[in-house]
Amino acid sequence: MKKEKDEGMTRRDFIKSMGFTFFFTTLIAGTAVLGIKGRDNFSLEKCVNDYICRGCGLVSECGLPQALSYKKATGKEGG
């Protein structure tokens, strides 16, 4: 008679699950880091609102010439 294995998680299953957990955690963390870095570079190097700074959500952190002119003209130059 065949003995069934349903004694819970085996060592092999545990190592597999740890591998998957490590892999997906690294993947998510890497994606988050690249997203944050990409956002910083993107907002500083490329306009996302057709250079219409009025009402643009990035105007306070944007360093493009149009944004700087807009902030100077409107007196919204912060620190």
Ligand code: SF4
């Ligand atoms: S603040 Fe102005 S220049 Fe900067 S992303 Fe927005 S619209 Fe473009």
